[in-house]
Amino acid sequence: MTSILRVALPVPLHTLFDYREGAARAAVGSRVRVPFGRRERVGIVTERVDASTLDEARLKVAGEVLDEAPLLGGELLATLRWAARYYQHPLGEVLFAALPTSLRNARALPPGGIAAAELTPAGAAALAAATPRRGTRIASLLEALVAGPLATTRLDALAGAAARRNALARGWIARCRLATPAQAAAASAGPPLNDAQREAAQAVIGAGGGFAPFLLDGVTGSGKTEVYLEIIRDCLARGRQALVLVPEIALTPQALRRFRERLGVDVAALHSGLGEVERARAWLAAARGEAPLVLGTRSAVLVPLARPGVIIVDEEHDGSYKQQEGFRYHARDLALVRAKALGIPVVLGSATPSLESLANVEAKRYRLLRLDQRAGRARPPTLQVVDLRRQRLQHGLARTALEAIAACLARDEQVLVFRNRRGYAPVLLCHDCGWSARCPDCERALTLHKREGRLRCHHCGHEERVPAACPSCSGLALHALGEGTERLEDALGAQFPGVPVVRVDRDTTRGRRLRDALLDSLPEGGARILVGTQMLAKGHDLPHLTLVVVVGVDEGLYSVDFRAGERLGQLVVQVAGRAGRADRPGSVILQTHDPAHPLLEVLLNGGYRALASRLLQERRDAGLPPFVQFALLRAEAPQQDLLDRFLRAAAAAAGRASGVNLHGPLAAPMPRRAGAWRAQILVEAGERAPLQAFLPAWLDAVRALPDERRVRWSIDVDPVDLY
Numbered sequence: 001m002t003s004i005l006r007v008a009l010p011v012p013l014h015t016l017f018d019y020r021e022g023a024a025r026a027a028v029g030s031r032v033r034v035p036f037g038r039r040e041r042v043g044i045v046t047e048r049v050d051a052s053t054l055d056e057a058r059l060k061v062a063g064e065v066l067d068e069a070p071l072l073g074g075e076l077l078a079t080l081r082w083a084a085r086y087y088q089h090p091l092g093e094v095l096f097a098a099l100p101t102s103l104r105n106a107r108a109l110p111p112g113g114i115a116a117a118e119l120t121p122a123g124a125a126a127l128a129a130a131t132p133r134r135g136t137r138i139a140s141l142l143e144a145l146v147a148g149p150l151a152t153t154r155l156d157a158l159a160g161a162a163a164r165r166n167a168l169a170r171g172w173i174a175r176c177r178l179a180t181p182a183q184a185a186a187a188s189a190g191p192p193l194n195d196a197q198r199e200a201a202q203a204v205i206g207a208g209g210g211f212a213p214f215l216l217d218g219v220t221g222s223g224k225t226e227v228y229l230e231i232i233r234d235c236l237a238r239g240r241q242a243l244v245l246v247p248e249i250a251l252t253p254q255a256l257r258r259f260r261e262r263l264g265v266d267v268a269a270l271h272s273g274l275g276e277v278e279r280a281r282a283w284l285a286a287a288r289g290e291a292p293l294v295l296g297t298r299s300a301v302l303v304p305l306a307r308p309g310v311i312i313v314d315e316e317h318d319g320s321y322k323q324q325e326g327f328r329y330h331a332r333d334l335a336l337v338r339a340k341a342l343g344i345p346v347v348l349g350s351a352t353p354s355l356e357s358l359a360n361v362e363a364k365r366y367r368l369l370r371l372d373q374r375a376g377r378a379r380p381p382t383l384q385v386v387d388l389r390r391q392r393l394q395h396g397l398a399r400t401a402l403e404a405i406a407a408c409l410a411r412d413e414q415v416l417v418f419r420n421r422r423g424y425a426p427v428l429l430c431h432d433c434g435w436s437a438r439c440p441d442c443e444r445a446l447t448l449h450k451r452e453g454r455l456r457c458h459h460c461g462h463e464e465r466v467p468a469a470c471p472s473c474s475g476l477a478l479h480a481l482g483e484g485t486e487r488l489e490d491a492l493g494a495q496f497p498g499v500p501v502v503r504v505d506r507d508t509t510r511g512r513r514l515r516d517a518l519l520d521s522l523p524e525g526g527a528r529i530l531v532g533t534q535m536l537a538k539g540h541d542l543p544h545l546t547l548v549v550v551v552g553v554d555e556g557l558y559s560v561d562f563r564a565g566e567r568l569g570q571l572v573v574q575v576a577g578r579a580g581r582a583d584r585p586g587s588v589i590l591q592t593h594d595p596a597h598p599l600l601e602v603l604l605n606g607g608y609r610a611l612a613s614r615l616l617q618e619r620r621d622a623g624l625p626p627f628v629q630f631a632l633l634r635a636e637a638p639q640q641d642l643l644d645r646f647l648r649a650a651a652a653a654a655g656r657a658s659g660v661n662l663h664g665p666l667a668a669p670m671p672r673r674a675g676a677w678r679a680q681i682l683v684e685a686g687e688r689a690p691l692q693a694f695l696p697a698w699l700d701a702v703r704a705l706p707d708e709r710r711v712r713w714s715i716d717v718d719p720v721d722l723y
């Protein structure tokens with residue numbers, strides 16, 4: 001009897017497709033070609049069943065089986081199934097999201113092993129003839145290869161990628177692959193752990209085989225990375241793989257190098273900056289158990305691991321762990337689900353843990369590990385609040401701040417001026433008639449980007465030229481109001497002539513190479529003044545940096561989002577934490593118009609922990625996450641009445657559901673964006689179970705609504721933004 005294959009396809013449909021099995025046996029979790037509509041597609045076998053619910057005679061026959069062994073096996077397939085149900089997303093799209101792009105089609109798997117290079121006879125001859133001069137990068141590269149082939153990653157750490165490419169182009173080296181993990185290089189020693197670090201690492205190591213969740217709550221500069229390294233070292237020594245998740249921006253070559261050098265192993269990196277082939281290789285190296293250490297951003301939580309040993313989520317509070325479109329999973333939460341299924345420890349680390357994780361500690365679901373002091377000789381930075389009221393400001397900077405910057409520069413140290421707004425000014429206003437530049441599609445102010453002479457909408461990307469005169473009254477009194485990083489860069493350059501100022505924000509770091517080069521150059525201290533957005537707030541270890549000026553935090557104090565207070569606290573503490581991380585003491589200046597704001601007061605007097613426990617209490621009292629569960633149905637449409645009708649029908653379709661409450665239709669915090677009207681329905685429940693029980697049937701009903709096709713809508717379970 002032929003089996004029926006239940007196949008998931010990457011289509012936005014909540015259904016699987018049955019096919020009769022062809023000549024070759026298809027294992028669950030393998031890719032298979034199947035006829036679909038008029039063409040052929042690649043799908044993943046999710047189940048083999050004896051009988052279809054459809055008329056079997058009319059089922060099509062599956063085509064070529066692309067993988068002998070399943071690509072998505074056992075635990076991972078089960079976790080992805082769970083995630084598809086939990087996040088209410090089609091299984092086909094979920095499974096394909098877990099595959100690297102180049103494996104989503106029928107391509108064969110790239111060869112195993114790791115990318116390496118070997119010396120060619122021409123290279124050996126060149127070396128013997130001293131054609132590349134001794135001591136040059138390219139000469140040391142060739143010398144290193146005399147003893148045999150080496151992994152590309154190792155060569156790049158040694159001599160840089162440019163030298164390697166150069167040697168390749170000259171035919172001095174050739175690409176090859178190392179079948180087994182490269183011989184472990186000598187690991188370089190780090191600082192001896194202090195007592196708190198050793199205890200924390202020991203708690204995880206001593207947890208033994210089995211699921212054990214930890215929150216590593218360590219103040220900025222307390223040496224959490226050293227704790228991770230110790231845990232990973234033990235994991236590798238037991239012959240197991242470690243998976244480390246980091247926020248998008250933290251994955252600089254600098255960070256990769258640190259892990260590689262300290263552990264003496266190759267690191268399989270998984271992030272969006274890689275080419276397709278590199279990414280597929282790293283993914284397969286993880287799946288085949290060849291990569292001892294896998295380091296990646298959000299989607300790396302979906303990588304198969306042949307010999308899993310531990311999962312570490314660094315900066316666990318970071319918003320980039322939540323996927324904001326399509327399959328809206330939270331990588332931190334999935335890390336927990338996977339660790340549990342795999343029966344291994346999971347460590348969430350942060351200096352500013354999310355309220356979710358703190359609530360899990362309170363509920364005794366996670367074990368708390370604390371590092372209360374900075375490592376080595378570094379002391380916590382001192383904090384000073386500067387009241388901006390009735391002060392004369394120079395381009396947004398108070399005199400106190402400018403004096404502190406001057407003093408810091410005189411001591412030959414580095415300054416970070418933090419402003420979470422890019423561009424020159426957030427508003428362009430006509431002083432004569434009151435006109436201001438607004439986005440025609442979002443009804444929000446356009447940001448002035450002076451250098452490029454453009455006005456840009458930061459919400460939808462609309463842009464236009466800066467008008468020479470006011471479009472409304474033709475007057476010439478157009479004023480730039482407020483300041484973004486570009487203006488601060490100019491102002492600081494003018495104030496401190498001859499001092500190198502470097503701006504780091506999304507505008508100066510377009511393209512991964514540029515960003516890596518820029519971020520890599522910062523620790524040297526060549527740039528004396530750094531001006532930056534939140535890109536600079538987290539994870540960087542800049543030893544010469546002793547002063548941080550936070551230009552303005554007031555927007556964060558008055559945001560409507562219930563997470564605004566948490567985010568503000570995290571941002572301020574993280575950016576403040578960049579100061580004084582080495583031997584010299586650091587200080588932080590916080591400019592505000594509202595020094596007596598209760599949130600700021602708690603933060604200043606009690607630090608992040610005091611703020612967090614206060615915010616947790618407020619959330620408990622107000623019935624907000626993490627004490628209740630949210631799901632958000634967002635919708636947008638070109639006409640307001642259509643949107644309204646759709647959402648009203650959606651709310652009505654809920655019927656009388658037990659254990660859940662629906663709020664809405666409500667206007668979205670940004671009711672218009674890119675020309676569309678936006679509104680939403682918030683679903684709230686005291687517990688996960690009733691919410692999970694309610695959603696599938698409700699969403700089926702929503703999908704059947706007559707206006708469904710004319711509206712763009714999505715469901716977000718555990719939303720982090722209510723926009």
Ligand SMILES: Nc1ncnc2c1ncn2[C@@H]1O[C@H](COP(=O)(O)OP(=O)(O)OP(=O)(O)O)[C@@H](O)[C@H]1O
Binds near residue numbers: 192219225538581
């Ligand atoms: N036991 C130690 N003795 C001396 N120096 C240490 C020790 N542990 C860590 N360090 C140093 O302290 C600095 C901060 O360490 P690390 O970057 O790991 O901190 P962190 O806790 O991750 O901070 P953040 O959360 O702010 O990124 C690093 O320069 C590191 O080399």
Ligand SMILES: [Zn+2]
Binds near residue numbers: 440442459462
């Ligand atoms: Zn816009």
